Amino acid sequence: MxxxxxxxxxxxxxxxxxxxxxxxxxxxxxxxxxxxxxxxxxxxxxxxxxxxxxxxxxxxxxxxxxxxxxxxxxxxxxxxxxxxxxxxxxxxxxxxxxxxxxxTPYPRLRSIFKAIREAVGIRMLGFGDLNADEIAAISGLGQKQAELARKREYDEPFFLEGSPEFELIEKKRKSGQSRINEKAFFERPAESEFCKTGRRVTSIIDGKGARPDQNTLLSKIKPIARRYGLRITAGGRFYHLTGDNxxxxxxxxxxxxxxxxxxxxxxxxxxxxxxxxxxxxxxxxxxxxxxxxxxxxxxxxxxxxxxxxxxxxxxxxxxxxxxxxxxxxxxxxxxxxxxxxxxx
Ligand SMILES: [Mg+2]
Known part of the structure; x- marks a missing residue:
């Protein structure tokens, strides 16, 4: 056959x-x-x-x-x-x-995401914290696709303080600019911790010290997620909080x-x-x-x-x-x- x-x-x-x-x-x-x-x-x-x-x-x-x-x-x-x-x-x-x-249904993921954020005291942002414009900025998606990306049912993509994505959103929010030149913000990765995002910040390290190591932060978050019966995995751009799936x-x-x-x-x-x-x-x-x-x-x-x-x-x-x-x-x-x- x-x-x-x-x-x-x-x-x-x-x-x-x-x-x-x-x-x-x-x-x-x-x-x-x-x-x-x-x-x-x-x-x-x-x-x-x-x-x-x-x-x-x-x-x-x-x-x-x-x-x-x-x-x-x-x-x-x-x-x-x-x-x-x-x-x-x-x-x-x-x-x-x-x-x-x-x-696990998204509303439950979101409430646990917030509980984790509070418990670990690490600044982290999930798609549920972002508007479509911000999702477009960090993902390279068009506005329309970013709207679709927000309609989540079973998975919360997120990123942590110190990541290029986090710093970009912070900068956008502080400056009040709806759009800054995101392209200038990212470059293709060199060998780095940030390889998993596929992008890397070029110009925003301002001498105030090294940015927090993502793996160290993640190792604090993972056990708490597990306690709630959830898991965290790394995608090509973001981390993902999901149920036992x-x-x-x-x-x-x-x-x-x-x-x-x-x-x-x-x-x-x-x-x-x-x-x-x-x-x-x-x-x-x-x-x-x-x-x-x-x-x-x-x-x-x-x-x-x-x-x-x-x-x-x-x-x-x-x-x-x-x-x-x-x-x-x-x-x-x-x-x-x-x-x-x-x-x-
Ligand atoms: Mg992929």
Missing amino acids: AVRFVIFSDLDATLLDHETYGFQPARPVLKKLKKMGIPVVLCTSKTRSETEAIATKLGLNHPFIVENGGAIFIPEGYFADSLFKKAGISIVNKGKYRLIQLG DKGRAVRRLKKLYRLQQGKIIAIGLGDSANDWPMLKVVDLPVLVARPDGRHLKIPGKRKDLLRTTRPGSEGWAQAVNFFLSSRVSSIRTGRATAGRINK
Whole structure:
């Protein structure tokens, strides 16, 4: 029997360019996948509204996983309703979707976020503290997309004092300027603590001493979040406060549904950040996409068969998917290792 691929993919800095959010280099491959009937399941920290808009742009009509595994939206009729029962997965009907809820509702996350902030005495800002203009400034999103990014249901993205994002917002608020030149504020990362944000401040270190180490601050916050039954992960730009959910748990559920529907499947997973690791752990062919500077972010675990792209963002995405679709697929089918770097 032919082996069927199912692709699970992160968006930011994986299928989409880190800076421009474009996906031009992946277009021909997406077209090919559509022709071949290979599903591309988006698996992102973005909100449902953002992901829906991007799926439409990408021409995808498959399930998608939002807010770091907080929920799975499955188009109505995509899987037979009897399949959910068979898989032991409970669903909620939500408009044109069957919804699998795995996350903690946003109002609860926000109230715990505030409690943590008070308890640790560290200045931190979440999306719930920001207006759309401020989200646009720190993320590089357009105003419209920033509005969609604020419609959170299961995940609070946040950043800490000492980060470029925090200092930018502070400066904007102090100066009363609705817009300052954000581009001049950020530059591509050198090797630094701030690599995880993908950006770095150029000019605001004013000699008043080093900015607080983000990892030290985070180590104070994490145990308190855990006490509330929540977790914190690092995305490509922000930290994320979520319930006891992650991308991997969501992917496992969809894998089960695809298996029941299609028989044997091979799951490909593509991501670039620590919050993608739970997804990369549970797929058959994991891919770590390079960051804009060509490096790979540190991820919390190891897999010998992890494939690393040499190209960043959608270029790297296309590189990896083409690799799997190429003649080398025969070696995957026989289970030979595909680890290493793609060098073409
Ligand atoms: Mg990413």
